[in-house]
Amino acid sequence: MRKLSRESWINSVLVLLLALAPLCASLLDEPYYVSLASRVVIIAMAAVGLNLALGFGGLISFGHAAFFGLGGYVAGVAAYHAFDGSYFIGGIPGSDQMPVIWLVAVLVAGLAAAFIGVISLRTQGVYFIMITLAFAQMIYYFAISFPTYGGEDGLSIYVRNSLFSLDTSDPLIFFGICFFSLMLSIFFTRRLMGSRFGAALTMARLNEVRLATSGVEPFPIRLTAFVLSAMITSGAGALFADLNGFVSPSMLSWHHSGELMVIVILGGVGRLFGPVAGAVVFVLLETFIGGFTQHWQFFLGLILLSVVLFANGGLIGLLAGRSRHD
Amino acid sequence: MMLEVSQIETYYGPSQALFGVDLSVAAGELVALMGRNGMGKSTTIRSICRLTPAKRGHIVFDGQDLTGLRSFQAARSGIGLVPEGRRCFASLTVYENLVATARSGAWDYAKVVSLFPRLGERAGQMADTLSGGEQQMLAIGRALMTNPKLLILDEATEGLAPVIRQEIWSAIRRLKGEGQSLLVVDKTLSELLPLADSCVILEKGRSVWTGRPAALTNDLRDQYLGV
Numbered sequence: 001m002r003k004l005s006r007e008s009w010i011n012s013v014l015v016l017l018l019a020l021a022p023l024c025a026s027l028l029d030e031p032y033y034v035s036l037a038s039r040v041v042i043i044a045m046a047a048v049g050l051n052l053a054l055g056f057g058g059l060i061s062f063g064h065a066a067f068f069g070l071g072g073y074v075a076g077v078a079a080y081h082a083f084d085g086s087y088f089i090g091g092i093p094g095s096d097q098m099p100v101i102w103l104v105a106v107l108v109a110g111l112a113a114a115f116i117g118v119i120s121l122r123t124q125g126v127y128f129i130m131i132t133l134a135f136a137q138m139i140y141y142f143a144i145s146f147p148t149y150g151g152e153d154g155l156s157i158y159v160r161n162s163l164f165s166l167d168t169s170d171p172l173i174f175f176g177i178c179f180f181s182l183m184l185s186i187f188f189t190r191r192l193m194g195s196r197f198g199a200a201l202t203m204a205r206l207n208e209v210r211l212a213t214s215g216v217e218p219f220p221i222r223l224t225a226f227v228l229s230a231m232i233t234s235g236a237g238a239l240f241a242d243l244n245g246f247v248s249p250s251m252l253s254w255h256h257s258g259e260l261m262v263i264v265i266l267g268g269v270g271r272l273f274g275p276v277a278g279a280v281v282f283v284l285l286e287t288f289i290g291g292f293t294q295h296w297q298f299f300l301g302l303i304l305l306s307v308v309l310f311a312n313g314g315l316i317g318l319l320a321g322r323s324r325h326d
Numbered sequence: 327m328m329l330e331v332s333q334i335e336t337y338y339g340p341s342q343a344l345f346g347v348d349l350s351v352a353a354g355e356l357v358a359l360m361g362r363n364g365m366g367k368s369t370t371i372r373s374i375c376r377l378t379p380a381k382r383g384h385i386v387f388d389g390q391d392l393t394g395l396r397s398f399q400a401a402r403s404g405i406g407l408v409p410e411g412r413r414c415f416a417s418l419t420v421y422e423n424l425v426a427t428a429r430s431g432a433w434d435y436a437k438v439v440s441l442f443p444r445l446g447e448r449a450g451q452m453a454d455t456l457s458g459g460e461q462q463m464l465a466i467g468r469a470l471m472t473n474p475k476l477l478i479l480d481e482a483t484e485g486l487a488p489v490i491r492q493e494i495w496s497a498i499r500r501l502k503g504e505g506q507s508l509l510v511v512d513k514t515l516s517e518l519l520p521l522a523d524s525c526v527i528l529e530k531g532r533s534v535w536t537g538r539p540a541a542l543t544n545d546l547r548d549q550y551l552g553v
Binding site: 196199200202203206207209210211212213214215216217218 | 375396397398401402407409413415418422423425426427468469
């Protein structure tokens, strides 16, 4: 039998704790903590999406909140039309079915990412960061100026969307849906990075000129990674809207893009479970230190600084050592 | 001719590096590109591969004018490059380095491993854990996996231990024996010249002599290749 690496052990413990925490909370009749675990899992999934672009592809996107928010708005708008029986742009009915919403969310985000990527991926470095930020801000201001869907006030989802015959209003069942989605996104990322495409993406990150001299154009590889990354993040956005029963332009704001970057860096850039570790620490700090002081970000900043300065490979790197992609 | 380079002039920014280089490689031929350091050998290779495109002159490969093509398109047309300095992808395994950019053809993983058995033994190892010689084998293997019509080797044996150098030269001999077209830059003339079908000498960015290795006199060597 193949021996598990140290990182695999750490990842397994992390996943086990994440799965057991809401079960314990549910047994102790603490639904708040079940929802908190769902929040961790959803944010981790959004960061898994960003990690594909940022960590594995070296694409420092500062606009991933756009895809997170688009996923959220697809869920919100679909639920809004399903609730009052009206139609979207004249003839498209709403839906309260999660599979339909997820499919539309990933398609919408995928199309948006393809458009943004075709333009932004022609640049590099700080220009790429700024262009992705600019596109995200454009979508943010578009959402604010659209009164039909709540404008600045946002849009409420009155009844949580459905998944087959499951009772999605049960916090534990909803957590299970989110947890399954997170595991699926990590499994997908792992398979992708283990494929020839993944190796080519790593090559494009390490040295695109060398890749080009092998006859492979780096641009379509990067674009595909960017689009897939956006699709994962938008799926998380749709779940986030359902978790909160609410979607607002704040989901699209640059603060959110920054938070996702912080989570990826905190957990470990390019580490498969780095976003999960980052999301756990981020949400726990926000919840528990945020309960004592408004300035909880100060402590987050200290931790982030320590991780960046002293832990090559984020929290996962600190515990597991150098990765093969460091 | 498989490759026909005529009067190319190449610049790095405002600085002109090539002032008129001519060379040609026929199918199945090994051409030695020679000259002292800084005479334009690597720039000529970069121009052929469209990494530093020539501003003037023409490069025709396999009947196709490479002018206007991008480097990946030039590579796709059948030019394989083993760049100077053993350039592998350090954080990928040997196997990933080989298969990620492979194209179908006579050269596949099994054939590359038969040429360099060490690569097969270290298939799961990260490229940065290989010795210098093994990294060079990997760089050649990676280029072969793209099944190039023309393989360009830029200083492939530089800085390697003599025993490894011999392995690389025997691989080059095997490639030549199989009819692979080669353009080789190397300072080990005692190994290179017996294999070469023709030689091109560069001096200050110009091709100053082209001929068969047997015609390369000691005077020419002293004039253009001596230190």
